Amino acid sequence: MTAVLTANDVTVRAGAATLLDSVSLSVAAGETVALVGPNGAGKSTLLKVLSGELRPDRGEVQIKDRAVECYHPRDLAAQRAVLAQSISLTFPFTVEEIVQMGAGDRKGAAVGREVETALRAVDLSAYRHRIMTTLSGGEQQRAHFARILVQLAFGQAEHGPGLLLLDEPTASLDLRHQLDLLNLARAWAAKGTAVIAVLHDLNLATLFADRIVMLDRGRIVASGPAAETITDAWLERVFKVATAVGRVPASGVPFVLPHSIGGGERL
Numbered sequence: 001m002t003a004v005l006t007a008n009d010v011t012v013r014a015g016a017a018t019l020l021d022s023v024s025l026s027v028a029a030g031e032t033v034a035l036v037g038p039n040g041a042g043k044s045t046l047l048k049v050l051s052g053e054l055r056p057d058r059g060e061v062q063i064k065d066r067a068v069e070c071y072h073p074r075d076l077a078a079q080r081a082v083l084a085q086s087i088s089l090t091f092p093f094t095v096e097e098i099v100q101m102g103a104g105d106r107k108g109a110a111v112g113r114e115v116e117t118a119l120r121a122v123d124l125s126a127y128r129h130r131i132m133t134t135l136s137g138g139e140q141q142r143a144h145f146a147r148i149l150v151q152l153a154f155g156q157a158e159h160g161p162g163l164l165l166l167d168e169p170t171a172s173l174d175l176r177h178q179l180d181l182l183n184l185a186r187a188w189a190a191k192g193t194a195v196i197a198v199l200h201d202l203n204l205a206t207l208f209a210d211r212i213v214m215l216d217r218g219r220i221v222a223s224g225p226a227a228e229t230i231t232d233a234w235l236e237r238v239f240k241v242a243t244a245v246g247r248v249p250a251s252g253v254p255f256v257l258p259h260s261i262g263g264g265e266r267l
Contacts, residue, residue: 002029004163004194010049010059012042012218019045020056021218027194029161032186034209035198038239041215043198044085047167050196051082063163077104078155080163081148085171085198087140089132095119095143096128102150114153118146121184123177137172145169145181152188161192168198182208202256206230214238230254 005027012020020042027033035043048054050061052068061068063079071079081102099118103111119125122142132140148164155162164185170178182197182204189195199205205212206226214222214229216238222229235243235256245254 004029006062008060010056013057018218029192030189032189032195032210034205034212036205037215042218044167047165051165078159081151082165083148083169085167087144092131095130098143099146102147114150118149122146141172164193164195166197206254226254
């Protein structure tokens with residue numbers, strides 16, 4: 001399959017600390033990848049490098065065989081969309097105005113259609129005239145995801161399938177909307193978009209991802225299907241948590257049930 005994104009030997013330092021250490025990663029069109037690992041493993045830093053927000057100290061990131069830094073910001077926005085971990089708002093924008101921002105400076109009926117489609121997809125049609133700051137954290141996150149869906153729609157129409165980057169997208173959502181968001185991301189993958197998501201919930205990661213990429217102390221230590229990466233041995237080594245990884249009988253999808261910390265302290 002064609003690689004949408006390639007990262008080669010990426011290293012990021014902050015003073016004496018190494019946040020990413022010689023990380024290489026390739027993600028194919030239509031592939032869903034979950035980045036997992038303990039706090040401080042480098043997941044969000046890696047996502048910032050992949051998006052072009054952060055320039056690495058060493059190494060290179062390419063989207064569609066072109067270095068990220070060589071894209072004009074408008075062109076980059078058409079090739080990749082990013083849902084950040086948290087987004088602060090200063091002005092009293094309505095939900096609809098936020099979602100319209102995904103279209104950039106485009107005008108016309110097509111913008112209205114994509115905005116309406118995105119609002120329905122995230123279950124916020126009835127909130128379109130609400131001021132964003134009056135919404136709960138989860139509702140705001142869904143509105144920003146709708147903005148991303150509009151951005152993806154126009155980017156794909158003009159340049160073909162691109163890249164979707166999600167940083168802890170489910171953190172503020174209830175269970176139903178967690179599943180809805182990840183199902184929408186997978187639906188875009190089915191249309192050819194490469195999707196990378198930072199996820200702390202390992203059970204959601206196994207449901208969502210074709211491939212799990214596990215980071216620890218700035219390095220990729222495991223990469224592969226959930227059955228190979230979400231194992232007792234890897235979780236104890238990386239998370240320092242003893243687990244009982246089971247299997248859902250109907251589908252064989254792994255699930256994680258922690259039962260002790262470190263050397264055996266009961267939860």
